Structure formats: C-alpha cells, structure tokens
Amino acid sequence: MPPIRLLLEEYGRHLSRIARTLSDAMVKNLGLDPKECRSNLDESSGILRVYRYPTRPKNDDLTHMEVHTDSSMLSILNQDEVGGLEVVKDDKWLSANLVPNTFVINIRDMMQAMSYDEYESVIHKMKVAKERERLSLCYFVFAEESTIIRSSKYRPFLYNDFCDQVQKDIKNIGHKIGLERFKIDGGDCVCYQ
Numbered sequence: 001m002p003p004i005r006l007l008l009e010e011y012g013r014h015l016s017r018i019a020r021t022l023s024d025a026m027v028k029n030l031g032l033d034p035k036e037c038r039s040n041l042d043e044s045s046g047i048l049r050v051y052r053y054p055t056r057p058k059n060d061d062l063t064h065m066e067v068h069t070d071s072s073m074l075s076i077l078n079q080d081e082v083g084g085l086e087v088v089k090d091d092k093w094l095s096a097n098l099v100p101n102t103f104v105i106n107i108r109d110m111m112q113a114m115s116y117d118e119y120e121s122v123i124h125k126m127k128v129a130k131e132r133e134r135l136s137l138c139y140f141v142f143a144e145e146s147t148i149i150r151s152s153k154y155r156p157f158l159y160n161d162f163c164d165q166v167q168k169d170i171k172n173i174g175h176k177i178g179l180e181r182f183k184i185d186g187g188d189c190v191c192y193q
Contacts, residue, residue, distance in 0.1 A: 011048065016139070022105060023074065026115070032114070032115075047142075048138070049137070051135065053136075054133050055132060065125055065126040068123070069108065069121040069123055071110065071166055072108040072110060075140045078103055078104075078138070079136045080098075080134055082132050084126050084127040087122050107119045109178055109179050113154050116153055146158060146159070153183060153184060155182055155183075165182075
C-alpha cells in the first residue's frame with residue numbers, strides 16, 4: 001500500500017480538478033469574463049487538510065468551534081459519518097447532514113466578492129462530538145496572492161491585503177471582520193484601482 005502522503009496528494013489533484021470545474025461553472029453562471037476569473041484561482045495553492053476532532057469529556061461545556069466564514073474561494077468537504085458541520089440559512093442553524101459518497105461545497109469570501117454577493121460566503125461552525133471521534137478532509141481553493149478583487153460591492157483589494165487585514169483584526173479585536181471591512185460603504189482598507 002502506498003504511503004498516506006501519496007494517497008492524499010493524488011486525492012488533492014482530483015479535488016483540484018473538481019474545484020476548477022465548479023469555479024468555471026459559477027463564473028459562466030454569473031456572466032463574468034472566464035479568462036480574468038480563471039487567473040484569479042490559484043490551483044497550486046490549494047490545500048488539503050485532514051481534520052481530527054477527538055472526543056471531548058462529557059462534562060466539557062464546549063459544544064461548537066467558533067462561528068466564522070473562510071477567506072478562500074471555495075472548499076470541498078468530505079465528512080465522515082459522524083458529521084458536525086452546521087451552516088446558517090435564512091438566519092437559522094442547519095446541520096449539513098451526511099449524504100454518503102458526496103462532497104459538501106462551501107462558497108467562501110473571495111467568491112462572494114467576485115460574484116457581487118450573488119453567491120454568499122457560508123457562515124459555519126463545527127459541532128463538537130462528545131461520544132465519537134470525527135475525521136474530515138477539506139480541500140481549500142485560494143485566490144492568487146496578487147489577485148486584485150474587483151466588485152461593484154467592494155473597493156478593489158489585493159487578496160494578500162485581505163488576508164493581512166483578517167489577521168490584524170483577529171489580533172487587535174479578537175475576531176474576523178472580513179468582507180465588511182472592504183465594502184464600498186464599509187471600513188478602512190488599502191485599495192487598488
């Protein structure tokens with residue numbers, strides 16, 4: 001049997017192709033310039049993460065990981081049978097119930113900005129499993145660091161500057177502000193024309 005690293009690398013290559021296909025379909029659906037948008041997606045920076053959520057003591061009060069959106073373009077999640085992903089829809093928390101042999105595709109902050117808010121970044125959290133350990137594989141697709149994100153809803157910004165601002169906000173105020181910081185009527189940021 002090949003080492004797990006080689007298996008994960010091959011799995012990541014397959015997910016990269018799926019991500020490209022999904023991105024191309026979303027760009028076409030939005031009527032955006034395919035050439036410009038194709039250059040925004042950095043397939044070489046895709047990251048496959050293996051998450052292990054160990055069981056927690058029954059007397060532990062922790063029920064969920066932090067509520068957030070992700071800064072990337074999109075993600076492809078493969079949950080085990082324990083599940084645990086919860087998302088906001090219509091101002092209510094819903095469990096992303098497991099459907100065998102499927103992926104969960106999540107829209108992220110950069111896709112929201114590029115789509116002029118047509119696609120919304122998924123607000124989500126992970127439920128803590130108390131009785132069973134949980135494993136999930138998640139492939140994250142990022143914009144190229146030097147990509148200038150342009151949208152009628154947001155001031156133009158470099159993806160790198162967005163990520164830097166997120167880290168500053170977390171350090172200075174304890175949480176991510178994200179796209180709100182870059183809205184045309186929002187907060188301060190470094191902008192590009």
